[in-house]
Amino acid sequence: MPGEKKKALIVVDVQNDFCPGGSLAVAHGDEVIAPVNQLIKEFLDRGEPVYKTRDWHPPQTNHFAAYGGVWPFHCVQNTEGAEFHPDLLDDPRITIISKGIDDTADGYSGFDGTNLAELLHEQGVQEIWVGGLATDYCVKETVIDGARKGFKVKALADTMRAVNVNPDDGAEAIEQMKSVGAEIVGDASRAASVT
Numbered sequence: 087m088p089g090e091k092k093k094a095l096i097v098v099d100v101q102n103d104f105c106p107g108g109s110l111a112v113a114h115g116d117e118v119i120a121p122v123n124q125l126i127k128e129f130l131d132r133g134e135p136v137y138k139t140r141d142w143h144p145p146q147t148n149h150f151a152a153y154g155g156v157w158p159f160h161c162v163q164n165t166e167g168a169e170f171h172p173d174l175l176d177d178p179r180i181t182i183i184s185k186g187i188d189d190t191a192d193g194y195s196g197f198d199g200t201n202l203a204e205l206l207h208e209q210g211v212q213e214i215w216v217g218g219l220a221t222d223y224c225v226k227e228t229v230i231d232g233a234r235k236g237f238k239v240k241a242l243a244d245t246m247r248a249v250n251v252n253p254d255d256g257a258e259a260i261e262q263m264k265s266v267g268a269e270i271v272g273d274a275s276r277a278a279s280v281t
């Protein structure tokens with residue numbers, strides 16, 4: 087369509103360890119899968135690029151509490167916990183972006199230490215739609231980085247859930263996303279809450 091920006095979908099970290107039963111489970115994290123799958127279908131049907139990011143940590147990293155960080159072990163490379171949730175749509179046209187692979191990197195953002203920005207530029211993408219897990223960490227940082235790198239960003243509130251280490255973290259994350267110019271689409275209260 088004339089004037090329409092070329093867009094890409096970025097699905098953040100819908101991995102076993104972030105879903106109920108995982109080592110760093112986000113409450114109701116698996117509820118994002120149905121709306122995310124719908125979007126993946128729509129993007130692929132239109133021939134638009136789809137990316138899935140994944141936390142892909144080495145067994146020893148400063149990111150884990152055991153080695154000086156704050157998090158329990160999660161998404162260790164080549165373990166079941168690091169696999170995408172089995173219900174998340176898979177398709178050979180989807181590009182996987184691995185992050186947090188360095189033993190000193192948190193890798194919250196899909197742009198941190200990856201070639202995601204380059205790939206998007208190569209494809210002529212101007213607008214990114216972002217959802218996944220979790221609202222207050224990897225989704226937030228991916229949204230903020232995307233906006234800083236000059237992409238128009240839609241944050242898809244119906245496709246995210248928060249960790250809420252502090253009860254207001256999710257709500258604050260939504261505010262921070264807005265403050266960098268991201269457009270919040272859908273029910274922000276759902277994205278911020280743990281219920």
Ligand SMILES: [Zn+2]
Nearest residue numbers: 141149186192
């Ligand atoms: Zn991590």
